[in-house]
Amino acid sequence: MRRSIPFLTGLRPFGLAALIATxxxxxxMAQESTDPIxxxxxxxxxxxxxxxxxxxxLKKAGYSVEYVQADYLxxxxxxxxxDLHVAMELWDTTAxxxxxxxxxxxxxxxxxxxxxxxxxxxxxxxxMKEQCPGLPNWEALKEPACAEAFSTAETAPKGRYxxxxxxxxxxxxxxxxxxxxPFEVIHAGTDAALFAELESAYQRTAPIILWIxxxxxxxxxxxxxxxxxxxxxxxxxxxxxxxxxxDAAYDCGKPFGEIxxxxxxxxxxxxxxxxxxxxxxxxxxxxxxxxxxxxxLNGKAIDAVVADWMAANEARWSAWIAQ
Amino acid sequence: MTALSAPETLSxxxxxxxxxxxxxxxxxxxxxQTVAPFAFEYPKAWQxxxxxxxxxxxxxxxxxAAIGPIAFSDVTRFVATLIEQPYSAVLSxxxxxxxxxxxxxxxxxxxxxxxxxxxxxxxxxGFYAGGASLALTTVICMGFIAVFGQWQSAxxxxxxxxxxxxxxxxxxxxxxxxxxxTPWLDRALKPVLDLMQxxxxxxxxxxxxxxxxxxxxxxxxxxxxxxxxxxxxxxxxALHRVPDEVHDxxxxxxxxPRQMTWRVLVPSAREPLMVGVNQVIMQSLNMVIIxxxxxAGGLGFVVLxxxxxxxxxxxxxxxxxxxxxxxxxxxxxxALARRSRAELRQGNLIQRHxxxxxxxxxxxxxxxxxxxxxxxxxxxxxxxxxxxAFWAAAVEWINITFxxxxxxxxxxxxxxxxxxxxxxxxxxxWVAVVALLGLAGWRLGGxxxxxxxxxxxxxxxxxxxxxxxxxxxxxxGIASLIAMAIGVPIGIAVANRxxxxxxxxxxxxxxQTLPSFVYLMPVVMLFRVGDFTALIAVxxxxxxASIRYTVLGLQGVDPRLIxxxxxxxxxxxxxxxxxxxxxxxxxxxxxxxxxIMFALSMLVITALVGTRDLGQDVYMALTKANPGxxxxxxLAIAFIAIIADRLIHAAAETQRAKLGLGQQT
Numbered sequence: 001m002r003r004s005i006p007f008l009t010g011l012r013p014f015g016l017a018a019l020i021a022t023x024x025x026x027x028x029m030a031q032e033s034t035d036p037i038x039x040x041x042x043x044x045x046x047x048x049x050x051x052x053x054x055x056x057x058l059k060k061a062g063y064s065v066e067y068v069q070a071d072y073l074x075x076x077x078x079x080x081x082x083d084l085h086v087a088m089e090l091w092d093t094t095a096x097x098x099x100x101x102x103x104x105x106x107x108x109x110x111x112x113x114x115x116x117x118x119x120x121x122x123x124x125x126x127x128m129k130e131q132c133p134g135l136p137n138w139e140a141l142k143e144p145a146c147a148e149a150f151s152t153a154e155t156a157p158k159g160r161y162x163x164x165x166x167x168x169x170x171x172x173x174x175x176x177x178x179x180x181x182p183f184e185v186i187h188a189g190t191d192a193a194l195f196a197e198l199e200s201a202y203q204r205t206a207p208i209i210l211w212i213x214x215x216x217x218x219x220x221x222x223x224x225x226x227x228x229x230x231x232x233x234x235x236x237x238x239x240x241x242x243x244x245x246x247d248a249a250y251d252c253g254k255p256f257g258e259i260x261x262x263x264x265x266x267x268x269x270x271x272x273x274x275x276x277x278x279x280x281x282x283x284x285x286x287x288x289x290x291x292x293x294x295x296x297l298n299g300k301a302i303d304a305v306v307a308d309w310m311a312a313n314e315a316r317w318s319a320w321i322a323q
Numbered sequence: 324m325t326a327l328s329a330p331e332t333l334s335x336x337x338x339x340x341x342x343x344x345x346x347x348x349x350x351x352x353x354x355x356q357t358v359a360p361f362a363f364e365y366p367k368a369w370q371x372x373x374x375x376x377x378x379x380x381x382x383x384x385x386x387x388a389a390i391g392p393i394a395f396s397d398v399t400r401f402v403a404t405l406i407e408q409p410y411s412a413v414l415s416x417x418x419x420x421x422x423x424x425x426x427x428x429x430x431x432x433x434x435x436x437x438x439x440x441x442x443x444x445x446x447x448x449g450f451y452a453g454g455a456s457l458a459l460t461t462v463i464c465m466g467f468i469a470v471f472g473q474w475q476s477a478x479x480x481x482x483x484x485x486x487x488x489x490x491x492x493x494x495x496x497x498x499x500x501x502x503x504x505t506p507w508l509d510r511a512l513k514p515v516l517d518l519m520q521x522x523x524x525x526x527x528x529x530x531x532x533x534x535x536x537x538x539x540x541x542x543x544x545x546x547x548x549x550x551x552x553x554x555x556x557x558x559x560x561a562l563h564r565v566p567d568e569v570h571d572x573x574x575x576x577x578x579x580p581r582q583m584t585w586r587v588l589v590p591s592a593r594e595p596l597m598v599g600v601n602q603v604i605m606q607s608l609n610m611v612i613i614x615x616x617x618x619a620g621g622l623g624f625v626v627l628x629x630x631x632x633x634x635x636x637x638x639x640x641x642x643x644x645x646x647x648x649x650x651x652x653x654x655x656x657x658a659l660a661r662r663s664r665a666e667l668r669q670g671n672l673i674q675r676h677x678x679x680x681x682x683x684x685x686x687x688x689x690x691x692x693x694x695x696x697x698x699x700x701x702x703x704x705x706x707x708x709x710x711x712a713f714w715a716a717a718v719e720w721i722n723i724t725f726x727x728x729x730x731x732x733x734x735x736x737x738x739x740x741x742x743x744x745x746x747x748x749x750x751x752x753w754v755a756v757v758a759l760l761g762l763a764g765w766r767l768g769g770x771x772x773x774x775x776x777x778x779x780x781x782x783x784x785x786x787x788x789x790x791x792x793x794x795x796x797x798x799x800g801i802a803s804l805i806a807m808a809i810g811v812p813i814g815i816a817v818a819n820r821x822x823x824x825x826x827x828x829x830x831x832x833x834x835q836t837l838p839s840f841v842y843l844m845p846v847v848m849l850f851r852v853g854d855f856t857a858l859i860a861v862x863x864x865x866x867x868a869s870i871r872y873t874v875l876g877l878q879g880v881d882p883r884l885i886x887x888x889x890x891x892x893x894x895x896x897x898x899x900x901x902x903x904x905x906x907x908x909x910x911x912x913x914x915x916x917x918x919i920m921f922a923l924s925m926l927v928i929t930a931l932v933g934t935r936d937l938g939q940d941v942y943m944a945l946t947k948a949n950p951g952x953x954x955x956x957x958l959a960i961a962f963i964a965i966i967a968d969r970l971i972h973a974a975a976e977t978q979r980a981k982l983g984l985g986q987q988t
Contacts, residue, residue, distance in 0.1 A: 036426020043627045055427070064428035069624045070537065071616035074945060077529055078537030078618070152851070153734040162852070165933070166943065188852045189931035189939075192630045192844055199633055200848035203719050204726055217632070296632055 033270045036066035039086045040075050044191075045302070046215050047089040049291050050114065052306045054088055054281055061321040063274050073098055080107040085264045086278060092257030093118045093213065094168050099262060109268070111261040111275070115282030116215060118257040120170070122161065122227040123212035123219075125198075127205050136225045138179070138253075141209075147182040150207050159183040162197055162210035165190055170211065171237070171250045175229075178248035183209075198222065215288045217296035229253030273321070280320040337766065344762050348755035355752055362754040365784045373786045373958075378951020385533045399534040406540050410486045414539075417441065417478040437700045438474050440689035442466065444682060445651060451678050453658030460654055464647035472707040473622060473644040480621035481648060483539055483614065484607050487546045488652070491603045495551040496596070499558025500584070509559060514965070516552040521920065521964035523927045523938065524549055524613050525945045526957030532617060542614030550606035557599035561592035597660045601653050605835055608649045612838045622648075623838070630844050635718055636711030642841035649836040650829070718845050726849065733855050741801065741854055748797045753784045760966060768973035775969065779962040788937065788959045795936040795963060798854065798929065799922040802861035806918050810866045811911065814873025815899065824874065831867045839864055839928050847932055857929035865921040872914025876907030912975040919967045923960055 037058060039051050055065045068084055076098055078084035090099050102108040124135065131149040134140025141147060141159070150159030161183045163172045172185045188194040194210060195218055201208035202222050212218055212226070229252055235242040236252040243251040261278060268275045291309065294300045310317065355362055388395035415421050421433040436444075442465045449461035468477045502509040524545055531548075535541040565588050573587040589596070615623025622641045629637035673680045693700035757780045765773030783792045817823040839860050850856045880903050888898045904911075926938030937956045944953030 034424075034428070036428070038426075043624070043631045045632065059427050064424070064426035066426035068538065068618050069615060069620045070618050074528060074532065074617055075537070077532040081533060081536065083537035153730075154737065154853075166939070186852065187933045189929075189933040189942075192633070192840075193847045193852050193932050195633055196844045196847040197851055200722050200726070200851075203722050206726075 032063075032273060034064060035270070036064040037086060037267070037271060037274055038066045038068050038084050039088065040070040040078075040084050041067050042070065042072045042075075042089070045217065045295050046288055046292050048302050049288070049295065049306060050283065051086075051088045052302060053283075053309060054086070054278060056306055056310055057277060057281070057317045057320060058274055060317070061273060061277060063271060076102045076108070079262070079264050080105055082107075082264045082266050085267050086111070087262055088281075089114065090260040090262050091118045091213075092260065093120050093170075093254075096257075099260065103262075107265050108262055109265045111263060111278045113258045113282075114261055116259045116285050116288055118213060118215075118259055119226070119285075120164075120211060120213035120257075121229070121254050122209055123224055124209045124227065125202055125205075125222055125224040128207060128209070129225075131207070136228045138181075138227050138229045141181050141183065141227065142179075144182060150183070150209050155184040155186075157182070159209065161185050162194065162208065163187045164194060164211040168211075170254065172211070174248070174250035175252075178243075178245045178251035179229075180245075215285050215292060217292050220289060220293045221297055227253075232256075277320045340762070340766070344759060348752075348759055351752050351755050352750070359752075359754075362752040365753060365787060365789055367787070369785065370787045371782075371785045374949075374951040374955045376951075377954045378949065381530050381950045381954070385530060396534055400536060403535040403540040403544075406486065406490075406543055410482060410539055410543065413485050414479070414482040417482050418475065434693075434700060435478070436686070437689050437693035438469055438702050439693065439699045440686050441478070442469070443685040443689060445655075447678065447682055447685060448655055449651075449658075452655050452662055457654060457658055461651050464651040467647050468644045469702045470706070470708050471640040471644065472702070472704070472709070473625065473641055474702050476620070476622045476625050476641065477644050477648060479619070480611055480623070480645070483543055483546070483619055483621065484604075484648070484652070487543045487550065487607050488600075488603055490543075491547050491550040491607065492554055492600055494547065495554025495599065495603065496558050498551070499555040500562070502555065503559045503562040512555070516555060517965050517968070518958075518961050519548055520552045521923055521961040522954075522957040523924070523941045523960060524610070525927050525941045526953040527950075528613070528617065528945060529950045529953065538618040539614075539620075541617050542610070542619035545617070546607050546610045546614060549610055550603045553602035553606065554599040557595055557602070558592075561595035561599075562588055564595070565591050593660060597657055600656055600660070604652050604656065605649060605832070608645055608836045609838075611645055612840060626838055626840055630840055633844065634711055634715075635841075635845055636709065636714035638841050638844070639714060640710060642837045643833075645838065646833045646836045650832060653832070718848060722848055729849050733850050737853075737855050741797075741858070744801060745794065745797050745854070748793045749790060751793070753780075753789050757781050757784065760970075763970060764973070767970060767977060772969055772973055776966050779966055783959045783962055786955055786959065788940070788956065791935065791937045791940060791956075792959055792963065794934070795923075795926060795938070795960065798857060798934060798936060799861065799919065799926070799963075802858055802865055802922045803915070803918045805858075806862050806865040806922070807869045807915060809862070810869025810914070810918070811873050813866075814870045814914075815877065815904075817870075818874045818877035827870065827874075831870055834863060835867045839925065840931075843928065843932060852933040854934055856932045857934045860928060860932070861922050861925045864925050865918045868917035868921045869914050872910050872917060873907070876910025876914070877903055879910065880906045909975055909979060912971055912978075916968055916971045919971075920964055923964050926960060 039055055041048055041051055051067065055067060058065050068078075070078060070084065072095065075084055075087055079087060080102055099108075099110070103110060122138075124132075128149070129135050132140045132143065132146040134143065134146070144157065147159035148157050150161070151157055152160045154160075159182060161172065161176070163185045164170055164187070166187050175181075176183050176185060188197065188210075198208060198210060198212075198218060200206075209227075212224075230236075230244060232253050232255045233242065237249055237255075240247055240249045243249075245251040261281065263278070267278075287309075291305050294305045295302055351359070351362060385396055390398075416436055418435055420431045420435040422429040423432050424430055442462065445461040445465050446458045450458035468474055498512065502512050527548070528545065531541050531545055535544050569587060569591050570583075573583045578587060611619075611621065611623040612626060613623070615621055615627060622645050625641035626638050626645075629635075629641060669675070689699065697703075698706075757777050760780050761773045761777030763773075764776035783789060813827065817827045842863065843856070843860050846856050846859050850859065884902055884906070885898055888902045893901065926936060927941055928938075929936065930938035930942040937960050940956035941953050941960070944950070944956065
């Protein structure tokens with residue numbers, strides 16, 4: 001990242017050393033472009049970690065890497081035009097439409113899955129179990145007393161379920177109707193607003209039920225559970241006759257989603273080695289959860305967490321760039 | 324409504340016309356539902372597919388449009404490289420240092436200016452422009468940024484501001500000058516400026532990204548579009564206001580047209596022109612958050628990232644760093660403009676240019692010292708302050724202690740005011756609203772204005788956005804009224820008290836430049852997502868305009884008139900209501916106008932807390948990369964703004980004519 005280097009020893013020795021180091025590394029990849037590969041940074045910790053991990057691995061392989069701060073969804077025109085090259089976390093659950101549209105232009109290519117699974121579902125803090133003893137089974141939510149416990153002045157006697165931003169989709173209105181839940185769906189405008197409400201309620205041990213996704217710091221910081229709806233099947237979403245309610249679709253829980261890597265289609269020709277390394281990159285939810293907790297809850301710097309992972313997993317990342 | 328009646332010369336009594344029109348509308352509203360359902364919900368079959376057309380046009384523009392062999396996007400990319408040159412030069416001085424190569428393999432040939440040097444230069448500039456007190460202000464502001472660990476990001480932001488502001492000022496001034504010289508251009512430019520100012524940035528972000536490439540350049544272009552209109556408007560207005568005597572004087576001494584413009588007119592319009600510069604700086608800093616979403620990085624990114632983690636303290640510190648930059652730049656530029664040209668100094672080179680000599684020695688000395696003490700090059704981490712823990716604890720305390728009280732207040736306002744008004748607005752038949760707007764336009768400003776109001780509001784209905792438009796009007800309307808109810812009394816209270824006004828000015832400058840995101844999330848914690856939270860955010864931003872213009876109007880009242888009033892034995896109250904407020908009315912109405920504009924410009928932010936208005940459409944279009952939908956919703960917002968603006972202007976003119984104040988140009 002752009003950060004000036006404290007200047008103690010004067011300019012020349014440092015500059016020379018860096019020059020030698022980079023040029024020898026570059027010699028190994030002489031056939032590839034020396035332009036920097038631009039990776040996009042968004043505004044949540046998990047993505048910053050994933051991207052910097054990839055960036056560090058590419059640096060080890062001798063590539064020049066540049067991080068560009070970009071909005072999650074506004075980045076697509078940049079990826080299509082080749083102004084940006086790699087986006088490391090595109091969630092099935094939130095960026096599917098934008099990614100599909102972008103791939104359809106022929107200028108963006110999916111570099112495979114990251115190996116992490118996006119889990120998203122209705123979630124409640126653990127103290128709510130006292131008022132709704134039947135949880136996490138979804139049928140507990142049908143009890144009028146339970147729904148009332150989740151209600152506010154505007155929604156009473158129905159419960160208030162705080163859904164994600166409308167742009168996330170999720171079919172919660174349909175789910176409420178299909179399963180006949182006495183709840184009203186209120187949409188938060190952004191992710192930050194969603195978690196601001198959770199933090200507020202948790203501080204007061206006040207009732208709340210809302211949309212939470214994982215990997216994220218919230219399930220690590222707050223104690224709670226996901227509601228267990230009837231398990232998701234593809235037919236449940238498309239065929240009304242499948243599932244508990246014979247007349248309605250969406251009478252089941254939400255699907256797990258892949259988290260994809262994607263980027264500019266020209267990457268393959270310009271930096272073939274990097275293309276292979278990015279395709280080979282995988283992580284799992286558990287590793288990611290641990291790293292997010294280190295950063296967001298224990299206050300460690302992202303650079304340090306990334307460096308720890310690199311040190312502990314040398315064999316893995318060496319294999320990615322060895323191909 | 325009847326109070327705003329038109330000139331008496333028209334034959335039927337105005338109250339009669341309004342009475343008839345309103346009763347017709349009421350009849351339609353009460354009993355029309357079954358007879359004429361199309362009047363309530365615009366039939367889908369008649370809709371104009373504007374989103375598809377605009378989307379297609381944008382697609383063509385960015386992909387196929389070409390002049391001969393040169394594609395339109397090549398031209399814009401060329402412009403982007405032109406902007407990028409000065410930007411990367413400034414960036415390397417302030418932030419990255421001189422680099423060879425790109426990306427992570429770049430080698431730093433020379434470090435950026437040490438923070439102590441930048442601080443020193445700002446202090447010197449402050450001293451040069453406004454003496455020791457201004458120097459102290461700049462040191463406090465820049466010191467704040469360093470102490471709270473925002474230096475690096477602040478320099479990134481400063482670099483793009485340093486490039487964007489002069490471009491916006493120069494461009495805005497040139498357009499304003501041209502519009503002043505050629506009346507037809509003035510007329511043609513007016514609607515364009517309205518669109519530039521009222522269209523939410525999100526609506527045109529996607530096309531800009533495609534045309535100018537992803538990164539700081541696009542952010543600068545978006546900033547230019549957003550920040551230029553006030554400068555253009557104010558330039559034209561200021562040049563029109565230059566008294567005839569000044570023109571005569573210029574002609575008498577035999578000025579050439581060039582001399583007339585630069586030596587006579589511009590200096591005599593300096594005061595209002597500086598208001599324009601102030602607005603450009605404020606607007607540019609307003610764009611910092613959005614600019615960071617498209618690759619500009621800097622303080623905006625810190626704010627977004629901090630709030631995503633609900634780290635209010637860091638968000639607030641970065642937000643206040645933006646404010647500190649704004650205050651520094653604004654006060655220094657104001658002082659520079661006020662500073663009269665110093666007499667030429669005698670002596671050798673150093674004696675003739677003492678400030679440049681000091682500046683050079685500050686740079687030289689600090690670079691040397693920074694080599695010895697790295698803490699002077701990069702502000703040391705160990706000496707940073709952080710208020711994160713404090714703010715987290717404060718918000719938690721307020722949340723736990725006062726939530727129930729606040730919830731009760733919120734529920735009362737929500738159930739007693741907001742929801743009934745919203746239901747009422749949504750139940751109105753669009754046919755009646757379009758007709759009444761047309762009538763209001765006709766009565767206030769003639770058939771042209773009537774036709775404009777009716778056709779713009781009809782277009783909103785015809786593009787299938789009526790419901791969301793009504794929610795927009797309800798939210799912004801209530802917010803504007805509340806902002807005026809708060810702002811005007813505050814303006815009256817502080818206008819003639821220097822000290823109070825100085826403090827108020829600092830507060831409203833802060834409100835205008837502090838990204839609303841910073842206080843939006845704590846507000847969500849206390850009031851949950853929804854219309855009430857949105858209302859608070861809109862009022863907090865829009866109240867700035869109502870205070871500013873009220874004060875402007877009251878301070879402009881001729882003191883001799885107040886003296887005369889006092890001599891005639893008026894009480895303080897009479898002086899306020901009979902003289903000061905009455906004479907300041909045009910400015911206060913302009914303030915109402917600006918309050919509405921400010922409120923509308925907050926719509927995209929309110930979409931982030933879950934309102935269902937046009938702002939949400941714009942935001943969704945951005946997230947789905949659908950420029951057609953975004954621009955159509957953006958145009959609808961602009962139409963609402965234009966209708967409000969024109970009607971208020973016409974009302975002000977009517978009022979002015981009644982008071983015998985004469986026409987305002």
